Amino acid sequence: MGYDSRFLHWKKIEIIQMNRKRILLLLHYSLNTQHTDSTLFSSLSENDWFKLMRIAGQQSVLGLCLDALDKLKSNGAMPPRNVLIKWIGSVMTLEKEYERQKVFIKELASFFSKHGLKMVLMKGYGLSKLYPIPKHRGSGDLDVYFCGKGQYADELIKERGIEVKQNEEKHSVYSINGFHVENHASMICEQEHLSLLKVEEFLKDDLERNLHLDEESGCWLPSTMFNVVFLPLHFAGHFVYGGANLRQIVDYALVVKNANLNSDTNQIDWEKVKALAIEGGYFKFLCCLNGICMDHIGIPSDCFPDWPRYKDIEERILAEILNPTSVDVHSLPSKIKRYFKNRWKYQLVYSKENHLMGFLLRIRSWVNWKYGKKSVWNRK
Incomplete structure (x- = not known):
């Protein structure tokens, strides 16, 4: 790889990392009331704003990010008019x-x-x-x-x-x-x-x-307890097999935040949540999800229990969500290749299971429901 190629490669990585920071800041601003730092948005071109809008759409947070733009207005960091009109139009369609x-x-x-x-x-x-x-x-x-x-x-x-x-x-x-x-x-x-x-x-x-x-x-x-147990696993399944997005993280984050604001009626038994996560083998993944909610979504740390942090894994999870290594995988060979390429995700979420056995169980399930006569209402 020549000098020019290396320069372009690292420039691309830098742009990806900056856009990642921007989209997470927009989410943070939309859900919190603290002072807004517009530095990362002040020099964006029209094309940059369109890219940011596209990322927000891909991550299913287009509406939330539009809410955050109001907080940038006073600092003169708003997108150009034609970008804003298109963004508003897309959100109106969502509404x-x-x-x-x-x-x-x-x-x-x-x-x-x-x-x-x-x-x-x-x-x-x-x-x-x-x-x-x-x-x-x-x-x-x-x-x-x-x-x-x-x-x-x-x-x-x-x-x-x-x-x-x-x-x-x-x-x-x-x-x-x-x-x-x-x-x-x-x-x-x-x-x-x-x-x-x-x-x-x-x-x-x-x-x-x-x-x-x-x-x-x-x-x-x-209930809140159902959501606190179910949503991380739903997100985890998409994370391992494809299709995870930032909205799934925000969903969980807001459940936890709302439970803390309404503690008289919405209690989270974190010890029970922990016991289930340890039993299921996804406790480390759940710790990472909590850490992401605190550091990147802006949920106060006192909403969460004092569990271990794995910041390097948290960053890797976020990087994979915002820039997935395997996209638009449709053919069976491609799915198989993705499955084994993403074994680090499988081991993080399903740590008590054998990866190869999990693959065989998934293939068996796919065959049963594609060609078999089973009923979802007969679990035996």
């Missing part, structure tokens, strides 16, 4: 989709309620209520759970002439009015990850005992 999904959630919850079912909504809309501007979280798939009555819920959907598919071991899927719904039989892929069996038991038990009704939508929402 409209959010409102449309909220109407759909209310209609679907009402439908199931008429048949005696409580529709539990995980992630998504329930978490958006913790955001400074809920509709700026954006919306995606609906993850629902019916506390042991998921098969009946599927039958009700089929009676409406809607096709229900079973293509993954933890949920069935269907689409209504452009909305993709995942009806969960389990919270996590515990049949692929045997170390998580007790975590799965805890999550299901908590959903049976600690739901609360959201009057606005008519759906039922899980």
Whole structure:
């Protein structure tokens, strides 16, 4: 590699690192009230701002980052007008989709309620209520759970002439009015990850005992403890197998922050959380997630327990999320290559499992649901 090539290589790395700092600062500013340092934004070109906007979109934090721009305004570090107009337009689209999904959630919850079912909504809309501007979280798939009555819920959907598919071991899927719904039989892929069996038991038990009704939508929402246990594992699965983003970190961060602000009603039993994480083999990963929330999202350290820090791993996790080494992997050979290339992630999240055995279990699961006749409602 010649001098010019080396220079361009290191220049590219420098730009990536600076954009990483900027996007994390925007998230920090959007969720906190402290003084804003605009130094990293004052000399950005129009093209630089477009790149930053694109990264925010890829990380599903476009709305949050727009909120942060107001705090830069007084320091003269706003993006050019045409960038700002496009950014605002994109967020307005998110807002409209959010409102449309909220109407759909209310209609679907009402439908199931008429048949005696409580529709539990995980992630998504329930978490958006913790955001400074809920509709700026954006919306995606609906993850629902019916506390042991998921098969009946599927039958009700089929009676409406809607096709229900079973293509993954933890949920069935269907689409209504452009909305993709995942009806969960389990919270996590515990049949692929045997170390998580007790975590799965805890999550299901908590959903049976600690739901609360959201009057606005008519759906039922899980407890803070459920979210504190479930969200890191959901994020971890995406981190290992692809598709992790900053919004998943922010979701967890805001659950913890909100629990601290409302300690009379929302308690986190950190000892229980720790015991489950140690049992499941992902305690070090959870420590890293807490550290990222403190150092980069701006959640006060007193919201978290005094657990070990692994700053080098935290930085590696963030680097992988913002600049993943494997993207757009569709073919089976490419997926296999990615799986073994990312074994450091697997060992961090599923430390009690053998990587090769995990690969074989995942292949078995994929074959079962691609070609088999199994039902997600028959767990045996």
